[in-house]
Amino acid sequence: MTASQDTDERPRTGKTSTGRLPRSARRNQLLGAAEEVFVAQGYHAAAMDDIAERAGVSKPVLYQHFPGKLELYLALLDKHCEALVEAIRGALEATTDNKLRVQATTEAYFAYVAAESGAFRLVFESDLTNEAAVRERVEAVTRATATLVSKVIAEDTDLPEEEAMLLAVGVCGLCQITARFWLAQGGTIPKDEAVRLVSSLSWRGLKGFPMHGGEGVTH
Amino acid sequence: MTASQDTDERPRTGKTSTGRLPRSARRNQLLGAAEEVFVAQGYHAAAMDDIAERAGVSKPVLYQHFPGKLELYLALLDKHCEALVEAIRGALEATTDNKLRVQATTEAYFAYVAAESGAFRLVFESDLTNEAAVRERVEAVTRATATLVSKVIAEDTDLPEEEAMLLAVGVCGLCQITARFWLAQGGTIPKDEAVRLVSSLSWRGLKGFPMHGGEGVTH
DNA sequence: TAGCCGTGGAGGTCAAGATCGGCGTGCAGA
DNA sequence: TCTGCACGCCGATCTTGACCTCCACGGCTA
Structure with missing residues (x-):
């Protein structure tokens, strides 16, 4: 009946599995x-x-x-926020063809979400958005990625900065939402097909805006 | 300095302000x-x-x-989930012109998010998504709205059901994300302008998909 | 005027974050 | 090889905070 009777068979060192680590x-x-x-x-x-x-x-x-639970969480959050921003940056720098840029960015979002760790949930589905530190980091990610995309948009259109930013947020959000939905569906659509569909949607939507020199479609 | 100094003038009864209510x-x-x-x-x-x-x-x-905190939350969540689905349904039923449908849907999302109560946070920014009941309701909303939209998409394109659904989720997500960003910006862009931009993006993106009869743009 | 029912403040319970003394291991030096 | 030491680890505990009920009070009806 004594609670301290836990019959611990410690192999010989006393550690459960990993032993003492640096x-x-x-x-x-x-x-x-x-x-x-x-x-x-x-x-x-x-x-x-x-x-x-x-x-x-x-x-x-x-x-x-x-120091505490929050700091532990923030360490992980920072790591994966940075990874996403770098992935998007890499996708945009890989080429100068904007259509390919859209495809590569979409692909990057899908790859990020499809990572087997599921760590994207820390960024996109955090349940700690009331905490200022978390909210600030999540907003910083959307701001950073959207800023990267909006620079590309602003290069080739006559849109003012705020409007380009809104569209960039939209395109990034589109990728994020569709990637998460695709993942939740569990593979009824092949990933490449989903990426193709979504990037088509984005690209056709974007390329219609007025371009330098007036080549853009008006509506 | 004392916090309990709230100077409650109880009219004559013992109640603070409202008295006994039905x-x-x-x-x-x-x-x-x-x-x-x-x-x-x-x-x-x-x-x-x-x-x-x-x-x-x-x-x-x-x-x-x-009965408890959770049920109270769920009652509110249900109310606002239903309101959103009805708003989208109304936007889609208001016309049969798909371009106008996209505009009206986008407008509905912006109006929903801009509601002064801020109740959209319960649906789009809940911090209780781990609770099965909440997760189920939030997913039901996206499924319901996207299903409404995907039916319209499937009417006029040759896309299979799953692909139309993916696009519908994307368009709804685009509206939701941009509306929230627009609100967080705090009015640097007029609402009508934002709606116009976002619905242009969606509509141009959607109308390029292959239509019945082969009128669609291939890429 | 007497009873009833809804309201209010104070308290119980419990889960979870955060912490203190003891133990065992491996190494440095003689 | 033997011994003392330092370090990393653990069981057990404390405390806080939030959800959820019990005893007194005052207005409404017959």
């Missing part, structure tokens, strides 16, 4: 475990106990590496 | 108070104490009208 390796392992738990359960439903258990360590170690 | 009126008032608090603070940060205080009643009355 500090940076342990930190990375904790980040990995936290990512899995946060992605699967969201911020609020994820308990620090869950993360510690997933990593095979006890709670105090978690607090020896991160 | 049951349905009280319920509506509680829903209104809950909506304000949930919109302003999100689900998790909102406390039942806050809602009761906002309504000028005490907590037990809240629990006499709603």
